Amino acid sequence: MIQISNLTKRYRGAAAIQDVTFTARPGRVTGFLGPNGAGKTTTLRILLGLAAPTGGTATFDGRRYRDLRAPLRTVGALLDGPGALPDRRAVDHLTWIARSNGISPRRVGAVLELVGLSDVRRRRVRTFSLGMGQRLGIAAALLGDPEVVVLDEPANGLDPDGIRWVRTQTRRFAAEGRTVLVSSHVMAEMAETADDIVIIDKGRVLATGSLAEVTGGHASLEQAFFATIGGGAR
Numbered sequence: 001m002i003q004i005s006n007l008t009k010r011y012r013g014a015a016a017i018q019d020v021t022f023t024a025r026p027g028r029v030t031g032f033l034g035p036n037g038a039g040k041t042t043t044l045r046i047l048l049g050l051a052a053p054t055g056g057t058a059t060f061d062g063r064r065y066r067d068l069r070a071p072l073r074t075v076g077a078l079l080d081g082p083g084a085l086p087d088r089r090a091v092d093h094l095t096w097i098a099r100s101n102g103i104s105p106r107r108v109g110a111v112l113e114l115v116g117l118s119d120v121r122r123r124r125v126r127t128f129s130l131g132m133g134q135r136l137g138i139a140a141a142l143l144g145d146p147e148v149v150v151l152d153e154p155a156n157g158l159d160p161d162g163i164r165w166v167r168t169q170t171r172r173f174a175a176e177g178r179t180v181l182v183s184s185h186v187m188a189e190m191a192e193t194a195d196d197i198v199i200i201d202k203g204r205v206l207a208t209g210s211l212a213e214v215t216g217g218h219a220s221l222e223q224a225f226f227a228t229i230g231g232g233a234r
């Protein structure tokens with residue numbers, strides 16, 4: 001379980017996020033929704049130990065990322081694309097991550113298969129399309145067979161086929177019992193993918209609940225979203 005409690009981050013006095021509190025539970029997809037600049041990436045970066053909070057905590061079953069004994073076996077994350085050196089071959093990129101995290105290199109073949117990149121495993125990452133890069137990033141996230149999967153805007157820039165693939169994978173991770181936290185600003189996509197919703201705007205959480213609770217009384221999640229953040233003309 002992911003627990004975010006009163007998380008605050010200030011950059012030179014300005015709050016990027018303020019008192020952010022929510023939980024993401026096992027077996028469920030939690031959609032983390034907000035417009036550009038709302039504070040989604042800041043929250044996820046702190047959760048993943050890439051930035052220090054000004055206040056509050058972000059934990060996995062009570063442990064901060066930096067206190068996890070085997071981080072990649074606990075949490076798999078996709079943040080800012082594949083994160084691979086462009087001249088590396090896909091298979092070498094994954095093998096390097098596996099080796100440096102005490103994960104059996106045998107997992108590399110398994111995750112390449114899982115994301116549909118087996119045939120292009122020896123191609124250099126710079127020759128990959130955006131969608132292939134996302135698949136490689138997800139393969140890396142799955143190397144440690146983690147209980148928790150964190151995806152920051154995984155459908156960004158993907159074509160309809162790629163978006164559907166990400167949705168199917170995301171649902172499957174939850175069906176396998178994993179805790180899945182997915183950030184997005186695409187409402188229609190989240191309405192199809194998420195079980196639970198967290199809406200953030202201007203650094204503050206404005207709504208949390210099941211998809212039905214958050215959408216309740218509105219025609220769609222998108223309408224609920226705009227009603228929550230105040231106005232449709234953004």
Ligand SMILES: Nc1ncnc2c1ncn2[C@@H]1O[C@H](COP(=O)(O)OP(=O)(O)OP(=O)(O)O)[C@@H](O)[C@H]1O
Nearest residue numbers: 011015016034035036037038039040041042043185
């Ligand atoms: N390193 C930084 N220094 C200063 N301000 C920052 C820094 N990182 C983020 N911010 C500010 O914090 C706020 C939240 O940004 P963040 O990237 O977390 O939003 P987001 O919800 O992920 O947006 P997007 O959907 O555009 O990625 C923004 O106002 C941003 O300008």
